[in-house]
Amino acid sequence: MADTVLVIDDQPSILQSMEVFFQLRSWNVHTAPDGKKGISLAKRMQPDLVVLDIRLPDMDGLEVLKELRSRVPHAEVIMITAHQDMESTIQAIKAGAFDYLHKPIDIDEMDSVLKRLRAMRTAAPATVEDEPANQPLVGLDTLHLIGKSKAMKEVFKKIALASGARVTVLVQGESGTGKDMVAQAIHRNSPWNNKPFTVMDCSTLAPSLVESELFGYEKGAFTGADRTRAGRIELTGDGTVFFDEIGELPLHLQSRLLRFLQEGQFVRVGGVAPIQSNARIIAATNRDLLAMVAEGTFREDLYFRLKVVTIHMPPLRDRRSDIPDLARFLLEKIAARTALRPRMLSEGAIGELMKRDWPGNVRELENTLTRAALMTKSTVLSEEELAASLDGDRYQPATERSVKSLADAERDHILFALESYEWSLGKTCQALQISRPTLRAKIRTYGLGKTTLR
Secondary structure (H helix, E strand, O other): OOOEEEEEOOOHHHHHHHHHHHHHOOOEEEEEOOHHHHHHHHHHHOOOEEEEEOEOOOOEHHHHHHHHHHHOOOOEEEEEEOOOOHHHHHHHHHOOOOEEEEOOOOHHHHHHHHHHHHHHHHHOOOOOOOOOOOOOOOOOOOOOOOOOOHHHHHHHHHHHHHHOOOOOEEEEEOOOOOHHHHHHHHHHOOOOOOOOEEEEEOOOOOHHHHHHHHHEEOOOOOOOOOOOEEOHHHHHOOOEEEEEOHHHOOHHHHHHHHHHHHHOEEOOEOOOOOEEOOOEEEEEEOOOHHHHHHHOOOOHHHHHHHOOEEEEEOOHHHOHHHHHHHHHHHHHHHHHHHOOOOOEEOHHHHHHHHHOOOOOHHHHHHHHHHHHHHHOOOOEEOHHHHHHOOOOOOOOOOOOOOOOOHHHHHHHHHHHHHHHOOOOHHHHHHHHOOOHHHHHHHHHHHOOOOOOOO
């Protein structure tokens, strides 16, 4: 018997295209143009899958999702939207959505989701009893992780999945990509978001102080210890301890942290009694921990304990399509912080921003825009004014490039086009003036994928 899918969307073109898509794959297809009709039809048809738009004319898609989870608990739900952001992604997945896709819907991406769905059902058939209890949604408290690119969509999904359980998370990425914001987003969307969020910056504390800062000490443990003091893990209680730059943690303390992760308890410096703690650990690094393991400077067992969930924050050069929205947000932030009038970007300035590699990532972009806003009286930043705000000794015109082979140049240009149009094959083909089969052949030839690094 064929599986049944219900598509709920107010756009007739989406309903028609999804109907053809699923019929070609031997699904029984039903459609509904709004939330109320969709819920009614779902109760009657009991579909295996629901494809649900997050913005409907009569109801919010998240409200429809909650109704579906309670009335048709066995059905999986794929959310779709033309207005993707971190908050809606996290809320949808926390409310029980199987996945979250961005319009225009990529056929290959939908096929990939269906493949994962079939694999999950084959491995463990779902029952009502197997369904986890829905958790209340938690606001994001203006964290502002900005991005609509495929890479950032994956970050948002992992934040949603990691926030609901006390699992250890390792956040990796270059300096300035926003790893600390990922840690805060996970904590603030967790059921214990009202508990402390404590930061341990392993790169700034002296090695001799890290142990006592982390685990605390007993009175008389060392010279100057005139009283017993609780450490950051103890003070955090049921909250989250964020280890920034975990790669800088001294080896002898790596073993103590490992023991805490294994046993859920620790001993103060100079103490003997173990202290239980339910604190969750999130760690971040811009270093290659596997290379450090090979060098003997980072414990292999600690590395695998930390990476229960791994989130990679992509550098700006690998999500260039996010730069315009990110720059506009940063200019608003800069105006609020400096009491300047809000600045806007000319098309030329946006183009210049997107051409640069930004080795310092979001931090470098924000510093550049701050200089431009301070040094320019105009409310619209031009390409020339933006270039003038760049560090003279570091700035290289976008036209100055190393000589590459034709194949490498074509590969980079195709990847840039795909990222610019968020991997929409139709738009990319139109921009490159090539056919879809030709583009697919190029993608295969150059081994390009949605996580391809430059």
